[in-house]
Amino acid sequence: MQKMIKGKLAGSKLAASHTADDRLPRYVQIRDDVVRRIGARSWAPGEPLPSEDKLAAEYSVAVGTMRKVLDALALEGIVERVRGRGTFVSRAFERTSMLRFVRFRGAVEGEVPTATIVSISTTQVLPAHAREKLALEPGDKTLYVHRTRSFDGEIVLVEHIFLPLNRFAKLQRFLKEHSPPLLYPVYESECGVLVSRAVDDLTGQTLSALDCKLFGLPPRSSAIQIERTMYEHSGDPVEWRQSYIPIDRFHYSVEIR
Amino acid sequence: MQKMIKGKLAGSKLAASHTADDRLPRYVQIRDDVVRRIGARSWAPGEPLPSEDKLAAEYSVAVGTMRKVLDALALEGIVERVRGRGTFVSRAFERTSMLRFVRFRGAVEGEVPTATIVSISTTQVLPAHAREKLALEPGDKTLYVHRTRSFDGEIVLVEHIFLPLNRFAKLQRFLKEHSPPLLYPVYESECGVLVSRAVDDLTGQTLSALDCKLFGLPPRSSAIQIERTMYEHSGDPVEWRQSYIPIDRFHYSVEIR
DNA sequence: CAGTGGTCTAGACCACGGT
DNA sequence: CCGTGGTCTAGACCACTGA
Numbered sequence: 363m364q365k366m367i368k369g370k371l372a373g374s375k376l377a378a379s380h381t382a383d384d385r386l387p388r389y390v391q392i393r394d395d396v397v398r399r400i401g402a403r404s405w406a407p408g409e410p411l412p413s414e415d416k417l418a419a420e421y422s423v424a425v426g427t428m429r430k431v432l433d434a435l436a437l438e439g440i441v442e443r444v445r446g447r448g449t450f451v452s453r454a455f456e457r458t459s460m461l462r463f464v465r466f467r468g469a470v471e472g473e474v475p476t477a478t479i480v481s482i483s484t485t486q487v488l489p490a491h492a493r494e495k496l497a498l499e500p501g502d503k504t505l506y507v508h509r510t511r512s513f514d515g516e517i518v519l520v521e522h523i524f525l526p527l528n529r530f531a532k533l534q535r536f537l538k539e540h541s542p543p544l545l546y547p548v549y550e551s552e553c554g555v556l557v558s559r560a561v562d563d564l565t566g567q568t569l570s571a572l573d574c575k576l577f578g579l580p581p582r583s584s585a586i587q588i589e590r591t592m593y594e595h596s597g598d599p600v601e602w603r604q605s606y607i608p609i610d611r612f613h614y615s616v617e618i619r
Numbered sequence: 620m621q622k623m624i625k626g627k628l629a630g631s632k633l634a635a636s637h638t639a640d641d642r643l644p645r646y647v648q649i650r651d652d653v654v655r656r657i658g659a660r661s662w663a664p665g666e667p668l669p670s671e672d673k674l675a676a677e678y679s680v681a682v683g684t685m686r687k688v689l690d691a692l693a694l695e696g697i698v699e700r701v702r703g704r705g706t707f708v709s710r711a712f713e714r715t716s717m718l719r720f721v722r723f724r725g726a727v728e729g730e731v732p733t734a735t736i737v738s739i740s741t742t743q744v745l746p747a748h749a750r751e752k753l754a755l756e757p758g759d760k761t762l763y764v765h766r767t768r769s770f771d772g773e774i775v776l777v778e779h780i781f782l783p784l785n786r787f788a789k790l791q792r793f794l795k796e797h798s799p800p801l802l803y804p805v806y807e808s809e810c811g812v813l814v815s816r817a818v819d820d821l822t823g824q825t826l827s828a829l830d831c832k833l834f835g836l837p838p839r840s841s842a843i844q845i846e847r848t849m850y851e852h853s854g855d856p857v858e859w860r861q862s863y864i865p866i867d868r869f870h871y872s873v874e875i876r
Numbered sequence: 877c878a879g880t881g882g883t884c885t886a887g888a889c890c891a892c893g894g895t
Numbered sequence: 896c897c898g899t900g901g902t903c904t905a906g907a908c909c910a911c912t913g914a
Contacts, residue, residue, distance in 0.1 A: 437694075438876070439876060462875065463873075463875070467822065558876070559874070559875065559876055560874070560875040561872065561873070561874050561875070562871075562872070562873050562874075562875060563870070563871070563872045564821065564869070564870070564871040564872070564873075565724065565869060565870050565871075566843065566866030566867060566869050584866060586823065586843075609823030609841060609866075610823060612821070612822060612823050613820070613821070613822050614819075614820070614821040614822075614871075615818065615819070615820045615821070616720075616818070616819050616821075616873055617816070617817070617818050617819075618719065618720070618816065618817040618818070618819060619695070619696060619815070619816055
């Protein structure tokens with residue numbers, strides 16, 4: 363009977379999914395399918411999913427199993443559950459952003475620095491390291507955005523952002539007319555990219571001549587480099603950036619569990 | 620009936636717990652009680668807990684509820700579940716340690732640097748900032764450990780560690796005869812302290828004269844400071860330390876979700 | 877083989893939100 | 896009031912471990 367139900371399911375909804383392994387637990391298969399449908403905008407960020415009952419019926423599983431799926435997604439931060447109201451697709455990194463762990467010494471807590479674009483361009487040539495992080499082939503084009511972030515006109519952060527052009531063509535046009543402080547909401551609304559995970563690598567580095575000039579520092583000054591790779595729910599990388607903060611303004615706070 | 624069972628439970632095991640709020644879900648109350656018993660060494664790290672069935676019977680709840688408790692504890696990293704074998708108390712930070720996110724540029728990946736103690740002392744005087752982080756009253760004594768960490772004789776990290784003396788008196792004696800590379804296993808075995816959570820604050824700082832000498836750097840050199848506060852399962856702080864890494868050796872890697 | 881945790885079912889009652 | 900998610904029960908069958 364267990365087997366029969368499994369077969370029935372595989373033949374209906376989940377068959378539509380690409381490579382769902384039948385040996386995996388059902389709740390994992392369903393989780394992956396829901397993630398796929400969120401990525402495909404079946405339900406947009408902020409919108410409610412169907413109720414547990416309805417989803418359970420749709421996937422032909424018990425409500426308890428569907429709960430396990432939705433609880434897992436809530437834990438991953440992909441959805442948010444509100445008792446009495448429903449289950450909603452998260453607005454991803456809107457709240458968390460690049461600056462979640464970054465603080466600026468001497469600045470008001472929580473204040474977001476103003477963004478100014480230094481230059482935008484497209485390029486096929488980028489360091490092997492960057493190409494690897496973005497899982498690009500040689501010859502794939504990228505969008506390069508050079509920005510500064512400042513408080514009261516004083517630059518506290520310089521960003522070099524690399525994005526695969528095939529996903530972010532719309533962003534190029536958007537940034538010609540706007541300079542939003544946070545890019546992630548724009549990725550979402552303009553390019554349909556939902557960021558779910560990132561890896562930060564912090565090191566000390568010597569600044570380029572241009573960046574020294576931007577900060578108003580002497581040549582070859584050193585700064586903290588935050589190298590961040592961001593991934594969507596599917597696990598594919600979608601952004602790679604290097605950010606520089608002068609040492610005397612640098613503050614990074616993180617919780618370890 | 621629900622109510623009756625609740626009363627029965629509150630009157631048996633959970634009443635022993637200090638301030639369990641009956642309005643809280645049962646699985647939360649039971650979770651807290653299991654955490655308390657782990658803290659009280661009813662089951663030592665590495666040892667198995669009783670099986671789901673037995674614990675469920677002991678707490679007079681359904682197995683499903685007990686599963687929810689144990690799954691939550693596994694998610695918090697307090698226990699580890701192994702199918703076919705049992706549920707075991709985690710060995711806490713033994714694997715993760717101070718250096719989980721810290722890398723040293725130019726060093727072999729995963730290699731643990733040798734520890735050398737510069738000095739050990741007890742003191743009542745420490746910065747207000749440190750006293751606050753450790754939630755100590757003025758006059759409470761602390762144990763202060765000054766260590767260096769090195770690869771092949773080259774110092775790559777200097778640590779200033781502050782511990783409440785009432786919990787760590789045994790450590791003082793232990794460190795007179797040993798210089799272990801990792802302290803957390805010693806906290807656990809000698810002092811019964813299980814670390815579950817930490818907060819790292821990274822900033823750029825100017826090194827003290829002594830630390831400059833230790834690194835072999837000119838006076839007033841700058842370095843990355845990692846200020847870490849560690850907490851046990853109960854949420855109480857148990858350690859506060861400042862670590863310094865020369866900028867050219869500094870590398871910190873962290874995943875954000 | 878007996879015992880463990882992993883998955884799944886099919887219900888129940890509850891607390892909460894909005895109508 | 897109804898519909899939502901939150902808690903809890905009492906089973907079932909399975910996969911894996913170790914004796």
